[in-house]
Amino acid sequence: NAGVTQTPKFRVLKTGQSMTLLCAQDMNHEYMYWYRQDPGMGLRLIHYSVGEGTTAKGEVPDGYNVSRLKKQNFLLGLESAAPSQTSVYFCASSWVPYNEQFFGPGTRLTVL
Amino acid sequence: GENVEQHPSTLSVQEGDSAVIKCTYSDSASNYFPWYKQELGKRPQLIIDIRSNVGEKKDQRIAVTLNKTAKHFSLHITETQPEDSAVYFCAASIPGAGSYQLTFGKGTKLSVIP
Numbered sequence: 001n002a003g004v005t006q007t008p009k010f011r012v013l014k015t016g017q018s019m020t021l022l023c024a025q026d027m028n029h030e031y032m033y034w035y036r037q038d039p040g041m042g043l044r045l046i047h048y049s050v051g052e053g054t055t056a057k058g059e060v061p062d063g064y065n066v067s068r069l070k071k072q073n074f075l076l077g078l079e080s081a082a083p084s085q086t087s088v089y090f091c092a093s094s095w096v097p098y099n100e101q102f103f104g105p106g107t108r109l110t111v112l
Numbered sequence: 113g114e115n116v117e118q119h120p121s122t123l124s125v126q127e128g129d130s131a132v133i134k135c136t137y138s139d140s141a142s143n144y145f146p147w148y149k150q151e152l153g154k155r156p157q158l159i160i161d162i163r164s165n166v167g168e169k170k171d172q173r174i175a176v177t178l179n180k181t182a183k184h185f186s187l188h189i190t191e192t193q194p195e196d197s198a199v200y201f202c203a204a205s206i207p208g209a210g211s212y213q214l215t216f217g218k219g220t221k222l223s224v225i226p
Contacts, residue, residue: 031212040121042201042216043156050212058213059113090155097212098144098163098205103155 001026004104006091012110013081021076021107023091031094032074033058033101034066036087043090049074050097081111114139114206118217125192126225133200133220136184141207145185146214147176148201156201160187192224 007022023032033048045058049068063085065077074093078085088108092101115138125131135145146161162169162176162185169176173192178185189196199221203214 040218042118042218043203044216045213048212050210056210056212059215098214100146100158100161101214103157105155 003027004091004093004102006089006104006107008107009105010108012112013078014112015082017081018077018079019081019109020078021089021091021109023074023076023093023104024072025074025091025093025102026072027093027095027102028071029093029095029102030071031097032068033092033094034064034074034076035090035092036060036085037090037106038087046076046089081109083111085109086111114142114204114215116202116204116215116217118202118220120220121218122221122223124223124225127192127194129192131187131189131192131196131222131224133187133202133222134184135186135202135204135217136182137204137215138183139204139207140180140183142204143207144205144214145176145178146203147187148203148216149198150201150219151198159200189222192222194224194226197222197224 004025034046035043047066052071091104094101143164148156150156175188199219202217206213
């Protein structure tokens with residue numbers, strides 16, 4: 001089992017460009033999450049999903065959109081990237097809420 | 113919403129000594145408190161968690177204690193080893209119907225000196 005995978009691993013964007021980050025899990029987990037990690041800020045939840053076809057806002061949702069068309073995939077989109085979105089993005093999944101979350105390897109995004 | 117404070121932000125200990133990291137939370141309705149370890153350049157991984165109906169939980173050299181009255185919980189690592197060097201994050205569940213979220217502390221960088 002691959003667990004949780006993320007594509008791409010690294011990306012550099014110019015301000016105003018758009019991109020989509022892909023998260024995939026092969027554990028049949030219902031719950032999926034997108035976090036961003038900035039130095040000294042811990043992990044902050046952007047959006048999450050409680051099942052196929054559902055999405056909900058987390059702590060810092062502005063500037064991001066998500067979609068969960070298939071149970072195993074959770075996509076994070078940036079429509080118009082800004083330098084403030086430079087960060088490391090982690091996807092995670094869990095079988096049930098308030099239980100172990102399995103994290104992907106992360107995507108390092110730089111917006112110039 | 114829930115607010116989680118984590119202290120200290122950095123901690124250095126000699127190999128073999130104990131390390132303690134403390135977190136406080138604001139919402140008394142929070143009921144799930146995990147701890148994650150993140151090695152440099154790696155993904156966070158769960159090392160231990162505790163629920164509000166339990167006061168203490170141990171797993172080999174790692175233990176977590178929960179004081180619901182004071183709204184704080186702590187991670188204890190005994191007989192520290194160099195491989196314990198990492199950033200540790202605490203988290204607390206955000207209560208409320210349909211929430212399903214965790215709030216994380218800002219992290220503690222633990223350095224174990226051989």
